[in-house]
Amino acid sequence: xxxxxxxxxxxxxxxxxxxxxxxxxxxxxxxxxxxxxxxxxxxxxxxxxxxxxxxxxxxxxxxxxxxxxxxxxxxxxxxxxxxxxxxxxxxxxxxxxxxxxxxxxxxxxxxxxxxxxxxxxxxxxxxxxxxxxxxxxxxxxxxxxxxxxxxxxxxxxxxxxxxxxxxxxxxxxxxxxxxxxxxxxxxxxxxxxxxxxxxxxxxxxxxxxxxxxxxxxxxxxxxxxxxxxxxxxxxxxxxxxxxxxxxxxxxxxxxxxx
Numbered sequence: 001x002x003x004x005x006x007x008x009x010x011x012x013x014x015x016x017x018x019x020x021x022x023x024x025x026x027x028x029x030x031x032x033x034x035x036x037x038x039x040x041x042x043x044x045x046x047x048x049x050x051x052x053x054x055x056x057x058x059x060x061x062x063x064x065x066x067x068x069x070x071x072x073x074x075x076x077x078x079x080x081x082x083x084x085x086x087x088x089x090x091x092x093x094x095x096x097x098x099x100x101x102x103x104x105x106x107x108x109x110x111x112x113x114x115x116x117x118x119x120x121x122x123x124x125x126x127x128x129x130x131x132x133x134x135x136x137x138x139x140x141x142x143x144x145x146x147x148x149x150x151x152x153x154x155x156x157x158x159x160x161x162x163x164x165x166x167x168x169x170x171x172x173x174x175x176x177x178x179x180x181x182x183x184x185x186x187x188x189x190x191x192x193x194x195x196x197x198x199x200x201x202x203x204x205x206x207x208x209x210x211x212x213x214x215x216x217x218x219x220x221x222x223x224x225x226x227x228x229x230x231x232x233x234x235x236x237x238x239x240x241x242x243x244x245x246x247x248x249x250x251x252x253x254x255x256x257x258x
Contacts, residue, residue, distance in 0.1 A: 026173065029166030034083060037104060037162035038076050045110035049160060050076030052108035055126045057133060058082075058096070059103040061165075061174040065133035066143050067096055070126040072118075075106055094189035095145055095207050097182055102174070105161040124151035132156075134246060138234040139217070141210045145203040147249045176222045183215040202250050209243050 020028070038050030045052060051074050058067040071078035083098050109125055112118040127148040134140055165173060172178065191208055194200045221231045240246075 026166065026169050029169060030164055031083075033162065033164045033166065034079070034104070037106075037160075037164070038079070040160060040162070042106075042108040042110065042158075042160070044158060045108065047108075047110055049106050049108060050074060052106070052110050053113055053122070054109035054157070055107040055122070055129045057105045057107075057129060058101045059105070060100050061102045061170075061179065063103065064139075065137050066100065068126065068130045068133050068142065068144060068148070070122055070148075072122070075108075079104070094186060094193055095143055095204070097186045099173070099182060100179070100186070102165050103161060103163055105159050107157050107159045109157055111157075120151070121154075123149045124154045125156060127151040128153045128156055131247070139210065139213055139237075139239045141206075141213070141239050141243055141246050143207050143210055145201060145207050147203070147246065150248045176218060176225075180215065180219050180222060183211065183218065187211045187215055206243050206246075210239070213237055213239055213242065 023031070038048065040049050041047065042049055042052050053072055053074060055068065055070045056075060056079060057065055057069075060066050069078070069082075082096065083101070107125060107129055109122055112121050115121060127150060130142075130144065130148045131153060133142050187208065190204070190211060194204060194208065217232075217234065217237065220236070224231050
């Protein structure tokens with residue numbers, strides 16, 4: 001039987017519940033949708049997406065791109081690290097809040113697995129997806145600590161995009177007050193990492209600014225709604241002036257999102 005709150009801890013002796021039944025209904029639903037996405041088949045290779053290499057992107061509840069990455073392991077392993085709290089610098093540094101991820105998109109590149117020049121070619125796909133995300137973002141900036149290596153823009157493989165939020169729980173999870181609170185918490189955590197470690201990359205400090213922009217934008221939108229005003233224009237915040245160049249890494253930033 002699944003946990004039912006405080007009352008469930010007063011049950012008499014019983015068989016231990018299944019581990020998969022312990023997370024909240026939302027987490028269970030999120031993981032089920034993610035598992036279904038991983039089971040989908042890449043038409044080009046005939047393999048399940050979870051077994052493919054390639055590039056992936058995360059989107060928030062507004063379909064705003066928030067992160068782009070690549071993997072040479074497979075999507076199943078790499079995305080699992082992001083979403084289930086296993087080792088990942090984006091989680092260790094508190095850069096990415098998994099609960100802010102509402103959609104995921106895959107660009108499988110199985111055709112490169114045995115390619116002698118696979119590293120450069122996958123870098124080119126990742127950079128092209130990153131540039132696309134920057135163009136699509138209303139902030140023209142996303143939460144990558146490490147900007148992908150600058151490469152020639154290339155034609156992208158067929159992509160597959162999936163919703164990760166259970167329909168019956170979406171209204172509560174995407175409520176602006178919930179998201180404002182989570183963004184504030186994420187901003188506080190990543191700022192604490194910078195304080196505690198001291199020597200952190202410029203990319204991490206850039207993420208702090210971008211997360212602050214995302215928080216301010218959503219909080220301002222909520223205030224405007226409460227006062228009966230139109231949502232402020234994204235141009236109300238000059239993101240470029242705050243974070244500088246987001247198209248290539250500064251020379252002294254040699255961190256890795258892996």
